[in-house]
Amino acid sequence: MSHSSATATPVVDRPALRDNPYNPRAGLKIWMDGQLVPAHEARISVFDHALLYGDGCFEGIRVYNGRIWKEKEHLDRFRLSLKAIELDIGMSLDEVAVAMREALAANGLTGDGYIRLLATRGVGSLGISVKHTANPSVIVIADTIALYPPQLYETGLSCIISSYIRNHPNSASPRVKSLNYLNNIMAKLDAAENGADEAIMLNHLGYVAEGTGDNLFRVRAGELFTPPTSDGILAGITRAHVMELARGAGYPLHVQSMIRQDLYEADEVFLTGTAAEIISVVQVDHRLVGDGKPGPVTARLKQLFRESIDAA
Numbered sequence: 001m002s003h004s005s006a007t008a009t010p011v012v013d014r015p016a017l018r019d020n021p022y023n024p025r026a027g028l029k030i031w032m033d034g035q036l037v038p039a040h041e042a043r044i045s046v047f048d049h050a051l052l053y054g055d056g057c058f059e060g061i062r063v064y065n066g067r068i069w070k071e072k073e074h075l076d077r078f079r080l081s082l083k084a085i086e087l088d089i090g091m092s093l094d095e096v097a098v099a100m101r102e103a104l105a106a107n108g109l110t111g112d113g114y115i116r117l118l119a120t121r122g123v124g125s126l127g128i129s130v131k132h133t134a135n136p137s138v139i140v141i142a143d144t145i146a147l148y149p150p151q152l153y154e155t156g157l158s159c160i161i162s163s164y165i166r167n168h169p170n171s172a173s174p175r176v177k178s179l180n181y182l183n184n185i186m187a188k189l190d191a192a193e194n195g196a197d198e199a200i201m202l203n204h205l206g207y208v209a210e211g212t213g214d215n216l217f218r219v220r221a222g223e224l225f226t227p228p229t230s231d232g233i234l235a236g237i238t239r240a241h242v243m244e245l246a247r248g249a250g251y252p253l254h255v256q257s258m259i260r261q262d263l264y265e266a267d268e269v270f271l272t273g274t275a276a277e278i279i280s281v282v283q284v285d286h287r288l289v290g291d292g293k294p295g296p297v298t299a300r301l302k303q304l305f306r307e308s309i310d311a312a
């Protein structure tokens with residue numbers, strides 16, 4: 001078999017190529033650089049630095065009752081991420097907002113859904129420099145999502161504290177929602193390999209930072225605690241909303257650093273994120289949190305969260 005053959009019969013037989021584990025919903029259309037294309041035709045170049053180096057940014061956004069939840073906040077964080085990595089996508093945020101609506105409409109998402117908005121660095125030569133890249137891609141995937149299996153919302157998650165730490169403040173900041181999630185993926189692998197549902201990551205000083213894709217709160221004697229963004233976390237939009245709900249409900253709320261032991265001593269621990277919403281953590285490093293069941297403060301906040309969505 002000639003390697004120069006254009007209509008290649010595969011030279012190397014790779015079963016993984018035949019056994020695609022993810023098939024997007026039939027008929028799913030992707031908004032890609034101004035076009036709506038069928039999911040199987042939505043492709044980026046192998047020379048895009050998003051693929052080569054994880055060079056790009058993203059947002060994960062919920063749609064409730066046909067409305068884009070916290071749209072302004074997501075667009076603003078997207079803007080700040082793009083600014084931090086000096087990526088000019090050649091589109092205004094208003095145009096991005098229109099693209100998201102087009103993607104929702106093209107997929108008939110008039111109820112609940114999930115938007116993955118991303119921007120790639122664009123195509124360039126095989127060096128990491130951005131100087132020789134061009135044509136960043138903006139992509140909007142509008143679909144539905146269920147992050148954790150529903151029964152985990154009833155039972156709560158078991159977590160380990162991973163030995164993979166959150167990025168040092170002088171490395172790419174955890175506040176930038178970049179396409180480079182390898183650090184978090186390593187922690188998530190660590191959790192799975194240790195029989196846990198999720199990993200909690202510490203920062204370079206040993207303080208608790210966050211989950212691999214969610215922010216963290218703990219409850220102690222009816223008071224709420226969450227780490228400050230300066231401890232190396234994403235400034236979560238759900239976190240900010242839950243803080244507002246907690247204050248409104250009269251819970252004392254402390255934004256302060258915490259250590260591993262604080263989690264062991266907590267009455268309740270929960271994670272927040274756009275996809276996860278609010279989910280209890282009932283075990284940390286094989287120790288039960290409280291009595292090992294989702295707690296009442298978390299339940300109350302979940303209820304307030306639901307109500308705030310229905311009222312929006």
Ligand code: PMP
Binds near residue numbers: 210235
């Ligand atoms: N931390 C990380 C690392 C995340 O990726 C996310 C988003 N999935 C969050 C926290 C939660 O942020 P948000 O509530 O804005 O979705």
